[in-house]
Amino acid sequence: MAKADMIGASLWDAYSNKVTTLMNNPRYQGEIFEAEAESRGHKLIVADFGAESCGDAVRLYWEIDPNTDTIVDSRFKSFGCGTAIASSDVMTELCIGKKVEEAVKITNIDVEMALRDTPDVPAVPPQKMHCSVMAYDVIKKAAGLYMGVDADSFETEIIVCECARVSLGTLQEVIRLNDLKTVEEITDYTKAGGFCKSCIKPGGHEAMDYYLVDILADTRREMENEKMKAAADAQAQGNMKFEDMTLVQQIKAIDAIIDESVRQFLIMDGGDMEIVDIKKNEEHFDVYIRYLGACNGCASSSTGTLYAIESTLQEKLSGYIRVLPI
Amino acid sequence: MKIILKNEEVETMQVYLDNNATTMCDPKVVEAMQPYFSEQYGNPNSLHKFGSSIHPALMHAIDQTYTALNAADSDDIVFTSGATESNNWVLQSVWVDHILHGHKNHIITSEVEHPAILATCKFLEDQGVKVTYLPVNNEGTVEAHTVKSFITEKTALVTIMWASNETGMINPIKEIGEICKEKGVLFHTDAVQAIGKIPVDLQDVHVDFLSFSAHKFHGPKGIGGLYIKDSQPLTPLLHGGSQMGGRRSGTLNVPYIVGLGKAIELATTNIQATMASIRAKRDRLEDALLELSDVFVVGNRANRTPNTILISIKGVEGEGMLWDLNNGQIGASTGSACASEDLEANTVMLAIGADNELAHTGIRLSLSRFTTDTEIDYVISHFKNAVERLRNISSSFAKQAPTKGGEVQECELHHHH
Numbered sequence: 001m002a003k004a005d006m007i008g009a010s011l012w013d014a015y016s017n018k019v020t021t022l023m024n025n026p027r028y029q030g031e032i033f034e035a036e037a038e039s040r041g042h043k044l045i046v047a048d049f050g051a052e053s054c055g056d057a058v059r060l061y062w063e064i065d066p067n068t069d070t071i072v073d074s075r076f077k078s079f080g081c082g083t084a085i086a087s088s089d090v091m092t093e094l095c096i097g098k099k100v101e102e103a104v105k106i107t108n109i110d111v112e113m114a115l116r117d118t119p120d121v122p123a124v125p126p127q128k129m130h131c132s133v134m135a136y137d138v139i140k141k142a143a144g145l146y147m148g149v150d151a152d153s154f155e156t157e158i159i160v161c162e163c164a165r166v167s168l169g170t171l172q173e174v175i176r177l178n179d180l181k182t183v184e185e186i187t188d189y190t191k192a193g194g195f196c197k198s199c200i201k202p203g204g205h206e207a208m209d210y211y212l213v214d215i216l217a218d219t220r221r222e223m224e225n226e227k228m229k230a231a232a233d234a235q236a237q238g239n240m241k242f243e244d245m246t247l248v249q250q251i252k253a254i255d256a257i258i259d260e261s262v263r264q265f266l267i268m269d270g271g272d273m274e275i276v277d278i279k280k281n282e283e284h285f286d287v288y289i290r291y292l293g294a295c296n297g298c299a300s301s302s303t304g305t306l307y308a309i310e311s312t313l314q315e316k317l318s319g320y321i322r323v324l325p326i
Numbered sequence: 327m328k329i330i331l332k333n334e335e336v337e338t339m340q341v342y343l344d345n346n347a348t349t350m351c352d353p354k355v356v357e358a359m360q361p362y363f364s365e366q367y368g369n370p371n372s373l374h375k376f377g378s379s380i381h382p383a384l385m386h387a388i389d390q391t392y393t394a395l396n397a398a399d400s401d402d403i404v405f406t407s408g409a410t411e412s413n414n415w416v417l418q419s420v421w422v423d424h425i426l427h428g429h430k431n432h433i434i435t436s437e438v439e440h441p442a443i444l445a446t447c448k449f450l451e452d453q454g455v456k457v458t459y460l461p462v463n464n465e466g467t468v469e470a471h472t473v474k475s476f477i478t479e480k481t482a483l484v485t486i487m488w489a490s491n492e493t494g495m496i497n498p499i500k501e502i503g504e505i506c507k508e509k510g511v512l513f514h515t516d517a518v519q520a521i522g523k524i525p526v527d528l529q530d531v532h533v534d535f536l537s538f539s540a541h542k543f544h545g546p547k548g549i550g551g552l553y554i555k556d557s558q559p560l561t562p563l564l565h566g567g568s569q570m571g572g573r574r575s576g577t578l579n580v581p582y583i584v585g586l587g588k589a590i591e592l593a594t595t596n597i598q599a600t601m602a603s604i605r606a607k608r609d610r611l612e613d614a615l616l617e618l619s620d621v622f623v624v625g626n627r628a629n630r631t632p633n634t635i636l637i638s639i640k641g642v643e644g645e646g647m648l649w650d651l652n653n654g655q656i657g658a659s660t661g662s663a664c665a666s667e668d669l670e671a672n673t674v675m676l677a678i679g680a681d682n683e684l685a686h687t688g689i690r691l692s693l694s695r696f697t698t699d700t701e702i703d704y705v706i707s708h709f710k711n712a713v714e715r716l717r718n719i720s721s722s723f724a725k726q727a728p729t730k731g732g733e734v735q736e737c738e739l740h741h742h743h
Binding site: 048080 | 643644645649653718720723727728731732733734
């Protein structure tokens with residue numbers, strides 16, 4: 001939220017002129033009938049995607065020359081809003097003249113780009129990006145029907161955000177590389193989840209196979225596990241920096257140093273000490289200790305002894321350690 | 327970009343048929359408000375003449391409001407910023423008074439309430455309150471016996487809208503009021519869509535609290551009220567300088583209260599005659615639209631606010647229809663998926679059990695006392711042309727069947743509460 005968001009955008013004002021023009025006068029709206037196509041020696045493919053009950057539906061007609069696999073003519077019918085009709089119109093135009101194997105490479109992003117008035121201004125507001133996704137789906141379906149293969153076989157990777165066409169692999173990689181912690185950060189880095197928002201979490205416009213919240217949680221859990229495993233391995237090899245240790249490792253490391261270099265002197269004087277807590281305080285590690293036996297109340301416990309303990313830990317573990325008796 | 331109308335002799339005009347969203351402020355109301363900006367601008371709480379001279383105008387507005395609703399002198403009507411504030415006040419303060427500081431834990435409402443009720447209920451659920459969302463019948467109304475069967479000893483409040491903004495359907499408020507009275511449960515109604523459209527007589531029905539907004543009956547935006555029966559206790563929502571007898575703090579919005587008074591008087595005086603005239607226009611429009619094939623209107627006319635039509639048009643998506651109506655300078659409304667930010671289907675249409683198709687094809691037309699017969703003629707003509715154009719594009723009416731394997735299974739609609 002900020003000044004620009006205070007009253008919300010006017011939806012239709014955010015449409016490009018092309019979207020407006022094509023909604024008012026779609027050029028490729030219409031049907032091709034089987035008999036017509038056959039009379040020209042061509043094959044007709046008709047594919048549906050969506051349904052009235054989903055809120056939008058499109059029917060795509062391809063008249064294909066079987067000798068060259070070229071789409072010689074194409075039409076559409078659409079039940080949908082302005083964006084759906086304009087997207088269908090541009091999709092149909094993009095198909096004409098292409099071979100089926102080329103047409104199947106057209107994505108919803110190509111359709112949206114073709115609807116832009118200028119290359120760097122989106123043709124539709126974010127929540128409307130979803131409406132052009134159907135164009136991509138119906139092309140795959142038509143191509144599958146013509147080639148006799150499953151429409152899903154054209155998809156080589158798992159697409160999580162259909163609006164921005166971001167794959168599962170890309171998302172996992174971006175989360176890892178940039179140490180992303182929130183869905184908002186994922187959207188900033190990849191645009192995934194920035195449009196119709198269905199892929200963010202269950203309960204949106206469409207049910208999805210994958211949701212950003214789950215991918216983020218799973219990836220972060222994997223990262224945590226890997227980090228802990230790496231920490232354990234590094235410690236086992238004895239070359240781990242104190243700052244990278246887990247809390248348990250830090251306590252163990254301090255205990256080991258105390259056992260090795262400090263405790264014997266305290267015991268000689270009839271005392272002892274224990275670690276109470278370690279707190280991260282900005283860049284410092286505050287180690288809280290409690291003196292036991294004769295050390296408790298000893299004059300040097302807050303001066304010489306304390307200094308000796310602190311400087312030993314600083315030297316052997318980290319310069320950022322501070323020791324605080326309680 | 328303008329669509330050329332087929333019927334060229336119909337001149338372009340602007341027609342506002344979205345009066346359930348907001349209304350034109352009646353010029354007579356604006357005129358009544360005018361002196362209270364730069365001439366009589368005193369604070370009525372001040373002791374000097376600048377303040378005290380405002381009192382007669384405020385008392386007049388209060389009289390107009392009590393008369394319009396037939397409220398008793400022992401009742402309170404507190405001016406608020408509108409029904410959203412009034413609804414929040416009742417729900418949040420009943421929570422404080424009877425749930426946090428009482429032994430109740432339950433609120434009953436319906437699935438088709440305005441977001442000012444539903445979102446507040448959601449907020450209270452997050453605070454641990456149990457909320458029952460009553461279903462509606464296929465006419466879109468809550469049935470009184472359903473309310474009765476859900477009331478328990480733990481129920482603090484029943485809140486049911488008087489009439490629906492989406493469908494115009496009128497709930498049995500008198501019956502529900504009697505049930506609540508008998509069971510000793512507080513009863514609130516959001517009467518935003520009732521006042522000025524149907525008679526509201528607060529000595530005829532038993533309601534503890536009633537919310538309203540002036541801008542729905544040709545008053546200004548940002549002013550409304552909460553009726554509180556018998557001046558019963560209700561912790562304030564807004565704390566401060568103890569204006570309005572300590573019930574609602576904040577300097578009185580004098581010109582807007584004066585405007586509300588004038589507007590509610592105009593909206594309720596001779597309401598039967600005014601509504602008969604609106605009803606006649608509405609029925610004529612509805613009859614003409616029902617001549618189209620494959621359309622249906624939600625709810626029977628007898629139990630509907632006389633200005634409202636919610637019509638579903640097979641094969642024509644709601645936002646697409648609004649677009650074409652807008653090209654013809656006609657303002658209407660839809661709850662369809664595409665038009666709303668969250669892409670949800672019309673929840674009211676889903677709640678009344680309409681087919682999934684219909685949830686995306688609803689268009690709401692809502693008239694006012696300023697709607698003319700000429701405008702209705704224009705809308706009938708333009709509406710039919712728009713349906714013809716969009717059905718010509720629509721896949722729902724395509725003739726060539728899909729290639730074998732190219733069909734679509736029916737969409738499973740995701741309906742979330």
